[in-house]
Amino acid sequence: MKIEDSFYIGYITKTKGLKGEVQIFFEFPDYEDLEFDVVFVELSGKLIPYFVSASKIQSNSTGNFYFEDIDTIEKAEKLVRKKLYLPNAKMPERQDDEFYYTDLKGFIVKDEHYGELGEIIEVHEYPQQFIAVVPYKFREVMFPLNENIILNIDEDNGILEVSLPEGLIDIYINE
Structure with missing residues (x-):
């Protein structure tokens, strides 16, 4: 499996107990709708399949998982902070x-100022x-995406119209 043939769902945050259980933090918005018979863990730039033997999804964007062949805390610790x-x-x-x-992602940002x-x-x-990252004048400008900043989203033309807070751009381009 290649990364381009898959989609990112989250990462392993920590181990739980001594029998190989891990906690996953989901960054995929509809994580409750996902099917977890196998997940792919990114190790050294490759996706390695791990078969799920048991899972319990929580309401706080986390879940507790057991993988086949991961039956000790030592084996589970090697997976901590790995992307899924x-x-x-x-x-x-x-x-x-x-x-x-x-x-x-891929939309052109137009600020009113x-x-x-x-x-x-x-x-x-x-x-x-959510934070958007846009290269502007050879710097990466970051700004929040929310109703207070977004004026209009033109899906057909891929344009995001915003009203950024006064001084935000200056922070990035003035050193």
């Missing part, structure tokens, strides 16, 4: 009207908010 993926074929179907902040800033190259998801 599922095959693209297991991606849940989305409704036509569903749109996520992560869908904005600064004009066109550039293309969103990454959207990071943090517990409290």
